[in-house]
Amino acid sequence: MRCFLAVLALSLSLGCSRGQPKGADGAKTPSVRIALVTDLKGYLEPCGCTSDPLGGIDRLAAQIRALRDGPAPVVLLIAGDTFFDTATLEPVRVDQASRNAKTLAGILDGLEVAAVLPGRSDRAQPSETLEALKAASDFPWLAMGRDAELLRVKAGDLRLAIVGVRPGADRNPVKPLVASAEADSDLTIALVDGSRRDANRIGAIDGVDLVVQGGLDEDDPVSPREAGRAWLLHASRQGQGLTVVDVYQKKKGEAFVDRSDWSRAERARRLDAQLSDLGDKIAAWEKSDDVDAADLDSQRARLAALQKERQALDGPAPSTDGNALYATWIPLSKKAPKDPAVEALMRKHDKVVNDANRVAFANLKPPPLGPDNIAYVGSAACGGCHQPAYAWWSTHAHGHAYRTLQERNKEYNLDCVGCHVTGYGQPGGSTVTHNLDLALVNVGCESCHGPGAAHAKDPEEFGILRETPESTCLQCHNTEHSDLFDYEGYKKTLVVPGHGLPPG
Ligand code: HEC
Ligand code: HEC
Ligand code: HEC
Ligand code: HEC
Incomplete structure (x- = not known):
């Protein structure tokens, strides 16, 4: 995937001026430019843990604005889980996730979203939560009460029919709606949340031109795929990028030819x-x-x-003097510009969440020690006897993992803290606020060697784990947060003079 992305990024940077993807016919202006976001899942930005983090609503906003500066009308559509990434939130997470969703809705509102088809996780939230979110935004949420809902949108000279399909709805209620839209619209776009099969079923309905497919749990974006006469479109998840579809409409009702370099490369x-x-x-x-x-x-x-x-x-892309579409996926990499106003809202949001959690969880204690548990003491206590190891650790990334969060106002963020501290949620360990006066912040000795209060008190009587199996690392170095992790390679860098090797 990596090399594929690199190729894509290359062709984009060649064909891209001021954020404008190159269209099918070079200079020709498309009839409409459809910008798509799928399965955003409440992500305001990526966590920043991985080697090449993609995403950020500030980058998305900058990209959308750049598109709007172009000559073609731009219609922004969103499908799939948008505000939440799970149907049932743990009670402790409800507040943070709701605040997050509200910030996101407000930011999206500023981007002139034409329509959202919320996904199953969104729909599963309590109705008060959903009402508050809808109140915070002006864009339409489609098919919340019905199986399918039709929205008409004018874009330049084109009349679009946007059909939102409720997750799980079958074709039957959708068909007549599509048929009723056909007479007085030029382009029919269905927004769905479901499996490939669900999207195929909607794409096969006569009259549907494009299907925006939320609910695809794909790591990578998917280039346009044929379903009946329609094209299925997807834009990756968690806001990692957006798909831009340039639509060249010559004759109403005719099938579209996909001229995308993206599909050809795939x-x-x-x-x-x-x-x-x-x-x-x-x-x-x-x-x-x-x-x-x-x-x-x-x-x-x-x-x-x-x-x-x-x-x-x-050779050259298939030529046509009829209807054509040209899709591009724009990854939102670290290099993509940010919208400063949106970024400011995000930074304010981080601070509000941090402050709220610090107060709300002030009394949250870790589970009590059971008869077989050993308490955590923190790395400084180990340093008293293992000075060289402690000196090495203090300069290692593990030794300042908490600062990484503090610098971002995220040290009280429930999505972050667990892997950047020691003994999180363990008996006698830490919580989001409780860390033995900072003794348990950072990825300390005991993250790998296990809780060590007994050993630190009496090393003759009590041993401690020497070996650290891969499973220990994987608690934090999972694929989502440590894409390059390889146990042997990573471990080797930890075994150094003073820690695992004689002090040099
Ligand atoms: C009071 C001094 C003291 C403190 C405090 C202390 N250790 Fe040790 N540690 C020792 C001694 C002595 C040994 C060697 C024991 C042995 O070889 O039997 C040792 C051995 C170890 C070993 C190797 C174990 C093995 O089986 O080879 C590890 C790992 C270790 N300590 C980690 C820690 C950690 C983590 C902490 C803090 C939680 C800590 N120590 C605190 C004195 C201490
Ligand atoms: C409690 C969670 C946690 C555990 C357990 C953990 N790590 Fe880490 N590790 C982190 C975090 C967080 C960072 C990044 C810290 C930062 O820079 O803010 C990190 C960074 C690293 C780095 C530095 C990577 C770089 O690019 O510089 C190495 C190497 C590493 N870990 C190896 C390991 C190995 C090997 C294990 C298992 C023996 C392990 N870690 C266990 C959380 C953990
Ligand atoms: C599942 C565990 C986990 C969670 C949750 C987590 N991190 Fe990390 N984080 C890591 C690990 C592991 C690394 C080191 C990855 C590596 O180098 O391979 C890391 C690295 C980082 C880095 C890079 C540090 C550097 O200097 O290179 C940043 C920034 C970061 N995390 C921020 C966050 C933020 C912000 C959140 C919450 C949104 C978060 N992390 C949530 C495990 C986690
Ligand atoms: C990210 C995981 C990790 C952290 C954090 C960590 N260690 Fe280790 N430690 C290891 C690994 C891996 C080894 C090597 C074990 C082996 O040889 O298989 C090791 C070995 C040791 C040994 C045995 C040395 C020997 O020569 O026998 C000691 C003692 C030790 N660590 C102490 C510490 C202390 C004290 C800290 C904190 C200041 C610490 N470690 C932090 C993973 C870690």
Whole structure:
């Protein structure tokens, strides 16, 4: 995926001026530019833990504004879980998640969202929460009460019919709505939240041109896929990027040709893999005595056909003088510009959440020690006897993991604190506020060696874990927060003179 993204980013940077993706016909202005966000899941920004964090509503805002500076009308549509990422929140998280959703709704409101089709996690929230959110925003939430809902939007010369489909609704209530919209609209876009199958079913309805597909739990964005006469579109999740679809509408009611370089690059990638696989197999069969010559010939013919298909992809995009679409995925990387006003709202939000949690959880204590539990003491206590180890640790990333959060006003944030402190939620350990007067902040010795109060008091009598299995690291170094983690490689950097090796 990484190299695919790099290729995409390259073609984008070549075809991009002032945030404008290159269209299908170079300079020609599309009839409308549809900007899509799917499965945002309440993300105001990425956590920042990984090597190449993508996302940020401030970057999204800057990108949308840049698009609006272009000549084509821009319609921003959102589908799938938008404000919440789970249907049922743990009670301690309700306040923080609701504040987060409200900040997000306010920011989206400033981006002139044409419509949102909320996803299943959004819909599962208590009605008071949803009402408060709707009150904080002016954009329409589609199909909250009905199976499907039609919204008409004018964009330049085009009349759009936006059909929101409630998650789980079947085709039958959607079909007549699509039919009723057809007479006086030029383009019909369905917003759905569901599986690929659900989206395919809606795409197969006569009259639907585009399906915006929320609910796809894909790590990567998906280039336009055919479903009946329609195209299915997706824009990745957690706000990592947005999909921009330039629509060139020449004749109403006619099917669209996908001229996207993105789809062609994906198809080329798939074909390359198929070709190399089939090539290897044929080479093996050629050496084998028990393969029938006729079978081998037919496999060679298949290879030749695939090669031809692959070569065609290097040529020009299919031309058409009819309807065409050109989709681009714009990753919101660290380099993407931010909207300063939105960024200021986010920073204010972080501070409000931090302050609220500090007060709300002031008395939150960790579970009490059971008969078999050992208490945590904090790294400074270990340093009394293990000075070289302590000196090394103090300069390591683990030794300032809490500062990383403090610098961002996130040390009381429930989404962050657990992995940037020691013994979080453990008996005799820490909570979001309770950390033995800062003794348990940072990823301390006991995060790896286990709670050590007994050992620190009497090392002759009580041992402590020396080995730290991979499972210990994975509690924090999971794929979402540590994409490059590799146990042996990472561990090696911890075993240094003074810690695991004789002091040098
Ligand atoms: C009072 C001094 C003292 C304190 C405080 C202390 N240790 Fe030790 N530690 C020792 C001694 C002595 C040994 C060697 C014991 C042995 O070899 O039997 C040791 C051994 C260890 C070992 C190696 C264990 C093994 O089986 O090889 C680890 C890991 C360790 N300590 C971690 C810690 C941590 C973490 C803390 C803080 C929670 C800590 N120590 C606090 C004195 C101390
Ligand atoms: C309690 C959570 C936690 C555990 C357990 C943990 N880590 Fe970490 N680790 C972190 C955090 C958080 C950071 C980043 C700290 C920062 O820079 O703010 C980090 C950073 C690191 C880094 C530095 C990476 C860099 O790019 O500089 C290494 C290496 C590392 N961890 C290795 C390990 C290994 C190996 C284990 C298991 C033996 C482990 N960690 C266990 C939370 C943890
Ligand atoms: C599941 C555990 C986990 C959670 C939750 C978590 N982090 Fe991290 N964080 C890590 C680990 C592990 C690393 C080190 C990753 C690596 O280097 O491979 C890290 C690294 C970071 C870094 C990079 C530090 C540097 O200097 O390079 C930042 C910034 C950060 N985290 C911020 C946050 C924020 C903000 C949140 C909450 C939104 C958060 N983290 C939530 C585990 C976590
Ligand atoms: C991120 C995980 C991690 C943290 C944090 C950490 N250690 Fe370790 N420690 C290790 C690993 C891994 C080893 C090597 C174990 C092995 O050889 O398999 C080790 C080894 C040791 C040993 C054994 C040294 C020897 O030569 O036998 C001691 C003592 C020790 N650590 C103390 C500490 C102290 C004290 C701290 C805090 C100041 C600390 N460690 C923090 C992971 C960690």
